[in-house]
Amino acid sequence: xxxxEGVKLLKLISIVSPCYNEQDNVEQLYLRTRDTLAEFPLLxxxxxxxxxxxxxxxxxxxxxxxxxxxxxxxxxxARNFGHLRSPQHAILEAHGDAVAMLLSDLQDPPELIxxxxxxxxRGTLVVVAIKNTSDESGLMYGIRTLYYRAVAALTNxxxxxxxxxxxxxxxxxxxxxRSRFRDPYPYFxxxxxxxxxxxxxxYYNQKRRERGITKNNFYTLYDLAMLGxxxxxxxxxxxxxxxGFMLAVLSALIGTGYLFAKILFWNRFDIGVAPVVVGxxxxxxxxxxxxxxxxxxxxxxxSMVQNRPLVIERERINFTDEPQV
Numbered sequence: 589x590x591x592x593e594g595v596k597l598l599k600l601i602s603i604v605s606p607c608y609n610e611q612d613n614v615e616q617l618y619l620r621t622r623d624t625l626a627e628f629p630l631l632x633x634x635x636x637x638x639x640x641x642x643x644x645x646x647x648x649x650x651x652x653x654x655x656x657x658x659x660x661x662x663x664x665x666a667r668n669f670g671h672l673r674s675p676q677h678a679i680l681e682a683h684g685d686a687v688a689m690l691l692s693d694l695q696d697p698p699e700l701i702x703x704x705x706x707x708x709x710r711g712t713l714v715v716v717a718i719k720n721t722s723d724e725s726g727l728m729y730g731i732r733t734l735y736y737r738a739v740a741a742l743t744n745x746x747x748x749x750x751x752x753x754x755x756x757x758x759x760x761x762x763x764x765x766r767s768r769f770r771d772p773y774p775y776f777x778x779x780x781x782x783x784x785x786x787x788x789x790x791y792y793n794q795k796r797r798e799r800g801i802t803k804n805n806f807y808t809l810y811d812l813a814m815l816g817x818x819x820x821x822x823x824x825x826x827x828x829x830x831x832g833f834m835l836a837v838l839s840a841l842i843g844t845g846y847l848f849a850k851i852l853f854w855n856r857f858d859i860g861v862a863p864v865v866v867g868x869x870x871x872x873x874x875x876x877x878x879x880x881x882x883x884x885x886x887x888x889x890x891s892m893v894q895n896r897p898l899v900i901e902r903e904r905i906n907f908t909d910e911p912q913v
Contacts, residue, residue: 601625601633601705601756602684606675607692608640608668611649612799618653618660620698621690627702637692638663638678640670641902654905662905669899671808672815675753676774677898680766681907688756689776693802695795696754704756707788713758714780714787719750719794735813743821745781748789753777761785772898773891775812778819818888825885828878835874839867 603621607614618635625633637650639662647664654660663681665674679687686708688701696717704715722729736749753776761783769779780787817824 598630598632599685600683601628601631602682602687603633603635603690603701604675604678604682604687605635605637605690605692606640606671606678607637607642607646607650608671609642609644609646610692611642611645613692613694614646614649615653617690617692617694617698618657620694621701622657622659624699624702628705631705634659634661634682634684636661636663636678636682638674638899639665640668640674641665651905658906660905661907662903663899663901663907664903664905666900666902672774672776672812673772673898676776679762679776680898682762685759686756687759687762689753691752691754693797694799695797696752697792697795700754700790700792701756703790707790708756708758712788713760713785714783715756716748716751716780716787716789717754718748718789718791719752720791721793722750723794723796735816739816739820742817742823745778745820746784747781747820748777751777751780753780755780770895771892772894772896773815773888774898775815775819778816781820814884815888818884824881828881831874832878835871839871 603625605614605617605621610617614637621635625631637660639647639650641664647662650660650662650664654662663678669677675689679689686705688704690696690698690701700717704717707715732750736747740747740749757780761780764783765779
């Protein structure tokens with residue numbers, strides 16, 4: 589076997605790092621990831637940064653890193669396609685025998701990828717990183733815990749609690765995602781749960797963001813929460829139907845009670861306006877909530893039937909092939 593044949597046998601690890609306005613973090617992320625992968629001389633690696641049309645110096649920094657290191661590959665999107673579509677596109681562009689997701693804010697430690705690779709080399713197809721502690725506020729961590737447990741109660745799919753997508757996935761998993769999931773607005777962590785292959789959980793403490801500002805706001809968190817529920821469960825729709833039925837029965841019973849009370853106590857019983865007003869506001873609120881739940885599912889269907897591409901690329905660096913479809 590010559591040297592070139594030996595190189596061909598080396599397995600490739602792909603690291604995918606989505607970023608948006610992370611000029612203070614991307615170089616540190618690259619250096620720490622490179623040092624971690626240096627512990628595995630028998631593996632090749634590529635570090636794919638996909639930039640969501642940053643408005644700061646993130647892209648120039650990535651261009652410089654890519655010029656210095658051919659292992660660094662960069663995709664620059666034409667615009668900001670959001671925090672769900674952009675990472676999914678990069679995952680599908682990765683060629684590795686295993687693909688790791690690593691965000692660019694440095695709240696998740698790049699050094700943990702070494703432990704993931706060792707577990708993968710032992711034959712584990714899915715290695716998920718679970719934050720069992722966090723430096724964020726206790727209130728926010730508690731709210732997240734309640735959300736994950738609510739989703740788990742609404743579905744029969746095993747949900748990974750406090751799993752953000754940080755992990756390493758065998759090529760088998762990536763091929764399943766490519767061939768079976770054609771979602772233009774993908775929920776990656778839900779896909780991993782839905783596939784259901786054997787996995788290994790690695791636990792860690794998630795640090796606070798040290799540099800830059802978070803891109804998460806109420807809308808993005810709400811969007812992610814609703815996407816998780818609508819992708820994994822139909823229970824909310826069934827609850828709407830059940831609630832409507834129960835309220836209809838309750839309304840019939842209350843109406844019948846008022847009728848008999850008026851007949852029996854005609855001169856003394858006064859229905860009054862207040863119960864009618866309160867009832868109208870109550871049932872109106874229930875209807876709005878029901879319409880909102882139904883609307884979330886219709887919105888998911890709308891995104892699906894549009895069948896838009898995940899992203900449109902403006903530029904790619906150090907790639908030798910065209911974007912995959």
